[in-house]
Amino acid sequence: MTATDEPVLFRTAGRAAHITLNRPGAVNALSHEMVRRIDEALTAWEHDPAVQTVVVTGAGERGLCAGGDIRSIHDDARDGDGSASAAFWRDEYRLNARIARYPKPYVAVMDGIVMGGGVGISAHGSVRIVTERSRIAMPETGIGFVPDVGGTYLLALAPGELGTHLALTGAQIGAGDALLCGLADHYLPCTGLGAFLDDLAEKPVRDALRRHVQPSPQGELTERREWIDGCYSADTVEDIVNRLLDHGTPATKDAAQTLLTKSPTALKVTLAALRRARRLGPLEAVLDQEYRVSCAALLHPDLVEGIRAQVIDKDRDPHWSPATLVEVTDTGVDRFFAPLGERELGLAGPGTGSEVAW
Numbered sequence: 001m002t003a004t005d006e007p008v009l010f011r012t013a014g015r016a017a018h019i020t021l022n023r024p025g026a027v028n029a030l031s032h033e034m035v036r037r038i039d040e041a042l043t044a045w046e047h048d049p050a051v052q053t054v055v056v057t058g059a060g061e062r063g064l065c066a067g068g069d070i071r072s073i074h075d076d077a078r079d080g081d082g083s084a085s086a087a088f089w090r091d092e093y094r095l096n097a098r099i100a101r102y103p104k105p106y107v108a109v110m111d112g113i114v115m116g117g118g119v120g121i122s123a124h125g126s127v128r129i130v131t132e133r134s135r136i137a138m139p140e141t142g143i144g145f146v147p148d149v150g151g152t153y154l155l156a157l158a159p160g161e162l163g164t165h166l167a168l169t170g171a172q173i174g175a176g177d178a179l180l181c182g183l184a185d186h187y188l189p190c191t192g193l194g195a196f197l198d199d200l201a202e203k204p205v206r207d208a209l210r211r212h213v214q215p216s217p218q219g220e221l222t223e224r225r226e227w228i229d230g231c232y233s234a235d236t237v238e239d240i241v242n243r244l245l246d247h248g249t250p251a252t253k254d255a256a257q258t259l260l261t262k263s264p265t266a267l268k269v270t271l272a273a274l275r276r277a278r279r280l281g282p283l284e285a286v287l288d289q290e291y292r293v294s295c296a297a298l299l300h301p302d303l304v305e306g307i308r309a310q311v312i313d314k315d316r317d318p319h320w321s322p323a324t325l326v327e328v329t330d331t332g333v334d335r336f337f338a339p340l341g342e343r344e345l346g347l348a349g350p351g352t353g354s355e356v357a358w
Contacts, residue, residue, distance in 0.1 A: 008034045009059075010041050014201030015052040017045045021121075024060025030117045031069045032088040038121075039095050046103060053200055055107045056121060063113025063135070065121055068092065070143065073298075074307040082298035089148070089294050090345060092117065093287045096150045097347050100124035100283050105205045109197075110134050110178070111190055120149025123183045124283070127205055130175035131190040132217065136183055139170035143310050144263040144302025144320065146270045146293050146336075153286035156277040157182055161232035162221055167270050168237070169258045176219025187216035227252055237267045238325050263302040263318070264325045269293060269336045276337070284347035289337065291345035296336040 009020040019038055021028035045051040058064035068088070076085045099106055099121070108122030109129050114136045122128060123136075130136070138147040138155065147155060147167050155163030158181040165171065166181065178184040188196055192212050199208035221228070231243035231252065237259070244256035259267060273293055277286045297303045301321045309318035322328050 007031060008037050010037075012051065015050070016197075016200040017041070017048075017051045017054050018197075019054065019056040020059055021056070021065050022059045024058075024062065026069075027062045027066035027113050028058040028060070028064065028118070029066050029069050030092070030121065031072070032084075032091065035088070035092050035095050039091070039098065042095075042098060042102065051104065053105045053107060053205055054102070055109065055197065055200060056125070057109045057197075058112065058118075061112070063118070063133075064108070064110055065115070065118025066113050067116025067118055068149075070307050070311060074304055074312060077298045078304045082295070085298055086295050086343070089291060092120065092149060093291055093345060094347065096120045096124050097284050097287055100150070102126070107200065107205060109193060110136065110184060111193065115139055115172075116151075117149050119151055119154070119183070123154055124150055127186070127209070128184040129186050129188050129193075129196075130178050130184040130216070131188055131193065132175060133190050134175045134178060134184075135172045136174075136178050137170055137172040138167055139172075141168060141262040141266040141270055142170050142306065144266050144300065144304075144306030144318070145297055146266055146273055146290070148290045148294050150283055150287055150290070152270075152273045152277040152290060153283050154183060155181075156274050156286075160225060160229040162225070162228060164232040164240075164271070164274055165221075165228045165255070167274055168232070168240070168262070168267055169255055170262070171258075173221070174217070174219060176216045177221045178219075179216050180219050180221055186213045188212050189214060224251065231255075237264075237271055240271075241325070263306055263320045264322055264328045265300060265302055265320070265332065266297075266306075267325065268328045268333050269297075272333050272337070282348065288345045288348050292338065292340055293336045295340060295343070296338070 007023050009022050011018050073085045106125035107127040108125040110122050111131045112133050138151045140147050155167045162181050175187050196212040227247050234240045241256050244252040280286050305318050
């Protein structure tokens with residue numbers, strides 16, 4: 001394997017250190033090895049006074065990162081004991097928390113596709129850049145899974161019920177809506193990214209941003225806030241679907257129909273996880289909850305079936321179990337949040353906060 005074949009590349013340029021996710025054929029999907037290498041680099045750079053800024057980008061033209069390596073998770077859940085996936089998530093979620101608390105500016109270039117684990121590697125950073133090509137989503141309910149990598153934390157903080165809409169439907173959003181929802185901070189046209197990154201080698205982040213940031217294009221969600229807030233504030237997924245259908249517009253009908261294609265169990269667990277996340281407080285506590293939910297999902301048939309239908313066989317015809325929302329009981333949902341005992345992630349605790357000055 002040559003240096004350029006490595007799944008993640010590291011280099012320094014002036015005062016900036018660069019992480020390049022380097023699996024362009026898989027839209028830079030994250031593997032366990034990549035997570036470990038990124039964590040090692042962050043450790044080295046944290047203690048290197050020559051490094052003032054960390055920058056993460058993705059190789060190729062398609063995007064920063066399409067998510068985690070879900071084929072491996074499918075195989076582990078189907079044929080293994082789930083321990084490999086649990087170990088991956090343990091290190092990935094710890095990396096997400098570390099990015100959020102990193103003591104130096106962490107600049108994430110969220111160009112192109114940024115989904116699932118790609119959101120985790122970027123949206124917890126202190127400086128998050130979107131472009132006109134950004135397509136950001138947490139599409140987990142479509143594979144029988146639940147938003148993780150701190151996704152329920154981020155979406156729970158979005159204005160009104162926008163986060164609930166995005167979490168349940170898995171809808172993709174562009175730059176303007178990412179800014180509205182708090183998933184990004186600044187807009188740059190993709191043609192200006194090269195000059196911006198060059199400036200980071202010589203200038204503090206604030207000065208480079210001042211030179212290159214531009215007003216963002218208008219998003220779509222602002223005009224939909226009335227029905228999103230009204231419909232998704234319902235207490236149950238069934239009531240959300242009914243409100244969407246009763247609202248009677250093409251957009252709400254489409255949203256309802258989208259929900260009805262997702263895993264019923266994943267929808268109900270996702271709604272519960274978001275509502276609980278709003279009460280849990282810091283990111284670390286939410287990541288602890290997400291780890292419980294993710295480990296429980298390994299034991300549920302919808303995860304294997306969802307990945308099979310969407311990624312392996314690509315027939316787009318998952319057979320969920322249970323098949324309907326009404327069949328998913330409160331007891332069934334509660335099992336996803338059961339404590340793990342000695343296997344807990346255990347991130348939450350005193351002294352988790354920090355301020356980044358840049």
